[in-house]
Amino acid sequence: MATKRRPFHLVVFGASGFTGQFVTEEVAREQVDAQEGSRLPWAVAGRSREKLQQVLDRAALKLGRPTLPSEVEIIVCDISNPASLDEMAKQATVVLNCVGPYRFYGEPVVKACIENGASYVDICGEPQFLELMYWKYHEKAAEKGVYIIGSSGFDSIPADLGVIYTSNKINGTLTAVECFLTIHSGPEGLCIHDGTWKSAVYGFGDYRSLMKLRREASLKPVPIVGPKLKRRWPVSYCRELGSYSVPLMGSDVSVVKRTQRYLHENLEQSPVQFAAYLTVGGITSVVKLMFAGLFFLFFVRFGIGRQLLIKFPWLFSFGYFSKQGPTQKQMDATSFTMMFFGQGYSQGCSPEASKPNVRICTQVKGPGAGSSPQERPSPGQS
Known part of the structure; x- marks a missing residue:
């Protein structure tokens, strides 16, 4: 649940990437179809505010909802900047990570989510990353009471x-x-x-x-x-x-x-x-x-x-x-x-x-x- 301390139920990280664009569009579609009282506050995140804005504009045009860009917040953060990842995770109940390959870019996001009390979901299809994250962070995630869930797409x-x-x-x-x-x-x-x-x-x-x-x-x-x-x-x-x-x-x-x-x-x-x-x-x-x-x-x-x-x-x-x-x-x-x-x-x-x-x-x-x-x-x- 979103709270004053965590204003966003879901943050789509990497929303301007190839996969992230489709994830953003799907989340937006679900929110458009949802009843007024069941809509959840969410945000998109990535390195470029301009590119993220373009993704929201395209989704708004495709879904016929011109107000969408003003309804979705934009968070600027970068894998190479741990402080920015921490700030993103602090604002989210769940972070959906679309930035791959995960073997190079996934662990900093997992770590930021656990340390800041956000659950993590990805669409990874890389066995080494999935198994490594389990052995390194399973107990830490359990102690924090958060979920680290990989392979939540076509894989697997x-x-x-x-x-x-x-x-x-x-x-x-x-x-x-x-x-x-x-x-x-x-x-x-x-x-x-x-x-x-x-x-x-x-x-x-x-x-x-x-x-x-x-x-x-x-x-x-x-x-x-x-x-x-x-x-x-x-x-x-x-x-x-x-x-x-x-x-x-x-x-x-x-x-x-x-x-x-x-x-x-x-x-x-x-x-x-x-x-x-x-x-x-x-x-x-x-x-x-x-x-x-x-x-x-x-x-x-x-x-x-x-x-x-x-x-x-x-x-x-x-x-x-x-x-x-x-x-x-x-x-x-x-x-x-x-x-x-x-x-x-x-x-x-x-x-x-x-x-x-x-x-x-x-x-x-x-x-x-x-x-x-x-x-x-x-x-x-x-």
């Missing part, structure tokens, strides 16, 4: 809630899930902003740090219930979907596994094994992807190679990533489907004494791929 709400939904729908105990993401594009094709590409480049280039972090955590292994879920080959064929697939990079596996650990250790629920894949279509797409993957894995190993990958995302990704990002038409025509194929045991059947005897298929659909999905789960069980 559909995957995390999809597994929980599947577990709730199975008639028995769910033990393993394979998830397949399919992205559907319109006539103008698919394009993704290079912010996602940068996160992938830096993540692969520094994967040893993530491995080291996990070793140092020395976590007790989560028990495996039922047969161990076998990992597929780097390129495999999914008969159920009639498509080739590759392992899905990003935060989904990390987030789902940490959720399952929490549910097991704190709520004594049976943990679910999880694997995630991206469908890529037919053999022609597989060949193109293999070439792109080989180039990527070669260049990402070296500093100069990473610089080239970041400078020319369109070239090295065969046109799927660009510095300009998708057009509005491309975003409007893009959607996604996540299929969850699960297995487990019926009620009264012991995992120690038999093979899985229940299978279930659910799906999560939504507009966009990288935007805020509207989940439409649909179960099927056998």
